[in-house]
Amino acid sequence: MPFMLDEQPTLNVAIVGGGIAGAVLAIGLINRGINVKLYERARDFSEVGAGLGFTPNAEWAMKVIDPLIHVAFKKVAVQNSTDWFTWIDSYTANEATDGSNDELIYNMYLGERGFEGCHRAQFLDELAKLIPRQCVEFRKNLRTIEERGEDQKMVVVGCDGIRSRVRQLVLGEDHPAAYPGYSHKYAFRGLIPMEKAVEVLGEKRTASRFMHLGQGAHALTFPVAGGTLLNVVAFVNDPEEWPHSEKLTSTGTKQEAVNAFKHFAPTTRAIIDLLPEKLDRWAIFDTFDNPAPTYVKGRMVLMGDAAHASSPHHGAGAGMCIEDAAALVGLLQMVQSEMQHSKHTMSDLLRLALATYDQVRLDRSHWLVETSRYVGELYEWQHGSDPVKISREIDWRARKIWAYNIEEMSRLTKENFTRRLWKLDEALLY
Numbered sequence: 258m259p260f261m262l263d264e265q266p267t268l269n270v271a272i273v274g275g276g277i278a279g280a281v282l283a284i285g286l287i288n289r290g291i292n293v294k295l296y297e298r299a300r301d302f303s304e305v306g307a308g309l310g311f312t313p314n315a316e317w318a319m320k321v322i323d324p325l326i327h328v329a330f331k332k333v334a335v336q337n338s339t340d341w342f343t344w345i346d347s348y349t350a351n352e353a354t355d356g357s358n359d360e361l362i363y364n365m366y367l368g369e370r371g372f373e374g375c376h377r378a379q380f381l382d383e384l385a386k387l388i389p390r391q392c393v394e395f396r397k398n399l400r401t402i403e404e405r406g407e408d409q410k411m412v413v414v415g416c417d418g419i420r421s422r423v424r425q426l427v428l429g430e431d432h433p434a435a436y437p438g439y440s441h442k443y444a445f446r447g448l449i450p451m452e453k454a455v456e457v458l459g460e461k462r463t464a465s466r467f468m469h470l471g472q473g474a475h476a477l478t479f480p481v482a483g484g485t486l487l488n489v490v491a492f493v494n495d496p497e498e499w500p501h502s503e504k505l506t507s508t509g510t511k512q513e514a515v516n517a518f519k520h521f522a523p524t525t526r527a528i529i530d531l532l533p534e535k536l537d538r539w540a541i542f543d544t545f546d547n548p549a550p551t552y553v554k555g556r557m558v559l560m561g562d563a564a565h566a567s568s569p570h571h572g573a574g575a576g577m578c579i580e581d582a583a584a585l586v587g588l589l590q591m592v593q594s595e596m597q598h599s600k601h602t603m604s605d606l607l608r609l610a611l612a613t614y615d616q617v618r619l620d621r622s623h624w625l626v627e628t629s630r631y632v633g634e635l636y637e638w639q640h641g642s643d644p645v646k647i648s649r650e651i652d653w654r655a656r657k658i659w660a661y662n663i664e665e666m667s668r669l670t671k672e673n674f675t676r677r678l679w680k681l682d683e684a685l686l687y
């Protein structure tokens with residue numbers, strides 16, 4: 258039925274999950290006059306704490322959704338101490354902490370304030386300040402969604418993370434892509450007091466981001482907490498299955514990490530030696546084996562890790578959530594404005610908008626999952642140890658993520674939706 262002109266209709270969006278994806282989407286929609294209710298199963302926004310780095314594409318997408326999101330990020334971001342991100346051979350090279358670069362594989366210029374990190378919980382706290390309290394319901398765990406048909410203006414967006422319930426409802430519980438898979442890597446994460454780290458590693462190795470490459474394992478180090486701590490993420494290849502069906506974390510020991518890095522060069526072994534005796538072990542799951550063939554079913558749509566969970570080897574998963582939000586916010590804004598005068602039904606407008614979203618986001622987000630798996634393997638020499646090949650692979654892949662033109666994505670998204678609308682107009686005429 259055509260829409261009534263005098264109703265001044267407003268779109269209602271139910272967001273499931275209040276992580277980075279859900280929070281940025283809520284802010285963007287609220288600012289565009291769209292009704293939002295965000296349902297989060299935890300009792301607050303910021304229960305999970307971890308470090309997150311944002312690449313330049315993510316910062317650009319924040320600005321497109323709402324410049325205040327970018328302000329919130331800058332408020333909590335920790336500036337890099339140097340402008341470089343360095344990948345080194347930590348396995349065969351004679352590592353030197355004196356600044357000589359015989360082990361250098363690849364050096365990336367981060368530019369002024371590029372790839373800054375923040376604490377996830379702190380960023381979410383800042384985002385929460387931009388969402389009116391009445392738009393959020395905590396302690397709400399989504400189990401199912403019923404299509405009753407009475408509210409044609411309602412959209413449900415699944416932002417419920419890697420083990421998304423909404424993904425199961427969109428794809429069907431029996432669909433293999435409804436569940437993430439083990440990437441056969443896990444990570445030990447730890448923080449080292451900076452004075453101790455400098456004593457062993459020297460100034461140069463502790464002042465900026467280093468990726469330590471080698472056979473069967475790799476480690477990322479970077480300064481956090483205003484340079485008072487060195488953050489260590491030590492990844493280990495694991496041919497076994499992850500033994501815990503419900504949990505993605507377990508406890509590990511330093512000895513296990515020492516064993517995994519025992520063939521590495523002295524500096525990397527020294528980093529591992531500085532870790533605490535008891536360590537958290539994080540299983541790296543992703544959607545690589547079974548990517549979702551679509552992110553949409555009816556008026557349900559997936560965003561962020563719920564749609565495409567990536568391993569963390571590019572440090573770009575959360576950035577991809579923000580790109581998704583920029584596309585979806587723009588489309589729902591167009592639906593909202595079209596609703597005021599369109600001859601089409603609300604269901605038709607939403608169908609076109611969500612099909613556009615699917616088309617615009619599917620390839621790039623699937624590619625991120627693929628490339629992230631690949632570089633994780635590359636860092637552990639599963640594709641050979643040739644430094645020239647490794648540096649070439651890192652270079653083009655990182656550029657493709659970092660240099661993505663968000664304005665262009667928004668323009669193409671709008672164009673795609675408008676074309677679909679014209680086709681529908683034509684269908685009505687004939």
Ligand SMILES: Cc1cc2nc3c(=O)[nH]c(=O)nc-3n(C[C@H](O)[C@H](O)[C@H](O)COP(=O)(O)OP(=O)(O)OC[C@H]3O[C@@H](n4cnc5c(N)ncnc54)[C@H](O)[C@@H]3O)c2cc1C
Pocket residue numbers: 273274275276277278279296297298299308309310311312397398399400416417418419420421422444539560561562563567568569571572573574575576577578
């Ligand atoms: C070790 C590691 C390091 C990483 N480093 C980076 C990095 O440096 N840069 C980067 O960009 N990305 C990084 N990532 C990826 C990034 O953390 C994720 O891509 C991002 O946090 C996903 O956000 P999200 O909002 O989609 O999901 P989540 O953050 O998982 O949020 C989902 C929310 O939904 C809620 N929820 C779940 N189920 C339900 C339900 N049924 N009902 C209601 N609520 C529900 C949860 O409580 C949670 O609050 C890293 C990931 C890992 C594992």
